[in-house]
Amino acid sequence: MVPILEARNVTKRFPGVLANDSVSFSLNEGEILAFLGENGAGKSTLMNILYGLYSQDEGEIAVRGKPVEINEPDDAIELGIGMVHQHFQLVPVFTxxxxxxxxxxxxxxxxxxxxxxxxxxxxxxxxxxxxxxxxxxxxxxxxxxxxxxxxxxxxxxxxxxxxxxxxxxxxxxxxxxxxxxxxxxxxxxxxxxxxxxxxxxxxxxxxxxxxxxxxxxxxxx
Structure with a gap:
């Protein structure tokens, strides 16, 4: 079975911080995958990479076995990747x-x-x-x-x-x-x-x- 989504040796660095160090995982159809770790472990950073809010410094993302470039959320959405964020704002006067x-x-x-x-x-x-x-x-x-x-x-x-x-x-x-x-x-x-x-x-x-x-x-x- 070809995974619906893969991270292959994804690395992300910020000044003085190695947030993700060669992270790899695969997600198959019908599967629920949980990332567990302490605050600062890099979970949200990895998710932000998948959604195009950050770009990885090394490694690649693959969708259905094919490497893809996710440079912004629109790219992720086009690939069928949606995200429920930890913090969000709504407009009370909107319906x-x-x-x-x-x-x-x-x-x-x-x-x-x-x-x-x-x-x-x-x-x-x-x-x-x-x-x-x-x-x-x-x-x-x-x-x-x-x-x-x-x-x-x-x-x-x-x-x-x-x-x-x-x-x-x-x-x-x-x-x-x-x-x-x-x-x-x-x-x-x-x-x-x-x-x-x-x-x-x-x-x-x-x-x-x-x-x-x-x-x-x-x-x-």
Whole structure:
């Protein structure tokens, strides 16, 4: 089986720091691969290389067995690599749907047309995952009455939607969002207990939805 994604002897240096030292791994279809390590071990650096935020100093990245150049996130997206970042910012005065599609606007579609299509798909997906939310209202309305943990869980869920929407088979959304073949989930900070940033059962439900589609692979750090 040809791996969907490979890192081959990837090395990354910063001034005075060797962040990644000849790192190699392979990711196969239907596989979940976790990178574990202390803060500063280089996990996020490697993921940023895969997503085109950094360039490796040595080594190469291969997709489906072929070496590729990933110089920016657009290159990664074209190759089907998506990333859920550790830190992100949303716009409270934007609608939920607008926050979901922000940064993915194609030049061929108006923002309103794209938003309507994504909102419909997001509503269907949220219903599938067991939640019903008003995507047409400002995000701040939705979060106003929620406890902090619930609000954070919902925000992470929206970013998962970007990868999941394209797997529903609704062709209307595919040219707008694009197909994610490899999902990189960075430092979600999961804990079990009353102080959990994201309740474990919510994460598992979302992860199950990801791996239920055989074309999707997941990397988590």
């Amino acid at each position: 939920v749907a607008e926050n979901i599609v922000m940064g993915t606007e194609p030049t061929r579609f108006s923002f309103s047309l794209k938003t309507m299509g994504i909102a419909a798909g997001a509503s269907a997906l949220l219903f599938f995952l067991g939640g019903i939310f008003a995507l047409e209202g400002p995000l701040q309305w939705l979060l106003a009455g929620l406890a902090g943990g619930a609000a954070i869980a919902i925000l992470y869920g929206f970013f998962f939607l970007l990868g999941l929407l394209s797997r529903l088979g609704a062709r209307l959304y595919l040219p707008i969002v694009g197909i994610v073949s490899v999902a990189i989930l960075v430092a979600l900070g999961l804990t079990v207990g009353p102080t959990a940033r994201i309740p474990l059962y919510i994460f598992l439900a979302l992860l199950f939805a990801f791996v239920s589609y055989p074309a999707l692979r997941v990397i988590t750090t």
